[in-house]
Structure formats: C-alpha cells, structure tokens
Amino acid sequence: MSTWNDVGRIALALPEAVEGQAHEGSPAYDVQKRQFARLRWDDDRREVLQFWTDDREALVQDRPEAYWITKAFPSAVFAHLDRLDVGELREIVTESWRVRAPKRLVKAHPEVS
Template identity: 30%
Template sequence: MATVDDVRALARTLPRSSEHLIRDRVKFRVGQIVYVAFSRDETTMGLAYPKEQRDALIAGEPDLFFLPEASDLRYNWVCCHLARLDRDYLEELVTEAWRMVVPKFLARQRLGS
C-alpha cells in the first residue's frame, strides 16, 4: 500500500518539486502546476496523466484508477486508490506526473531520454 509519506520521500528527490497544504489537502507541485494531490482523508490520489490515455488506463485497471470529478475532466488528470497501489507503481506514476510539468531538459537530466 502506498502512502503520502512514500510520495513525500520521492518528491524530495525531484528537482523543483515542493509540497503544499491547500484547503487541508497535501499537494505536490512544480512552480504553480500541481502534479499530485491527495484527498483530505489521504485514501485517494490524483495525478497528472495524459487525458488521451486515461480511458485506457482506467479500463485496464478499473479497481485502481478512476476519473476525476466532472469539473476536472478537461485537465490531464487521473485518480487512484492508494490502498491498491504498490510502491513501485507509485514511483512510476509520480515520476511520470512530475515529468509532465517540468521543462524537458530537466526531465532529461533527471531521467534520461
């Protein structure tokens, strides 16, 4: 099971990433762009994800992933249940969400191609 502390530990290693508490919700962002946000009870997590690919992601793992609220469907965003997410998959998802919001040169420096 993944936790906010797992994300926090990973986010500390990602350049330009910062943690914020906004309306009682933990969020991680680069500049003003949020790339990971937790529900108030910290049972679900939303993260940056290409909206063109999210339907396939949800269809492939419907017990893990779900759509954001209707008002957020226009954004590159998907949500997941933390209790069903292992730490390795969490690391992959959070790193890719971070990659979406940082300059390309920075992502290349950190992650390679």
C-alpha cells in the same frame, strides 16, 4: 499498499519538487508552482492520489478498481493509494512530474524516467 508518506518520499526525490498545498489546504507536491500530486480522501476517508498523465484512459481500463477520472477534473486521474504498490506509485508520480514540469526542466533531467 501505498500511503501519502510514500508519495512524499518519491515526489521529493524529483528535481525541484517541493511540498505544497492545494487551494483548500490539502497536502500536495509541486514542481515550479504546478501541482503534480495532491492528497484527497474518498467518502470512507481512504487516501486518494490526484495526479496527471498522458495515458488516462489506459490506466482506468486496465485497473478500474484503482483508477478513475471525473468530468469535474478533466485533466487529472485519481487513484486509491491502498490499491497501489510502491513500484506502481513511483511510476505514476514520476510520470505526473514529467507531465506537469516545464519542458526545459524535463529535458535537463533525462535520468527521470
């Protein structure tokens, strides 16, 4: 089970990642002014991670109880944090950083995988 605090520890270990804020004030993490992780809540007030990946459909197909996508946010994926272990969380936060960071920054940090 993961929490937003786990997201923070993982995100801030990535190159040029900083704490940020979404337009309405919810917590987020940015890389060069681009969000790569954002906290949301579902109707039951469970923590939900919004993130980006190139493999959206596979995640949703493999684990529909944890991941979903919406038409309102066509490039993002959502996950219930309490359904993810820290290892899986590290993979998706790191992938989201790679997808959202400028290509030159990703290229400068091949150790981020």
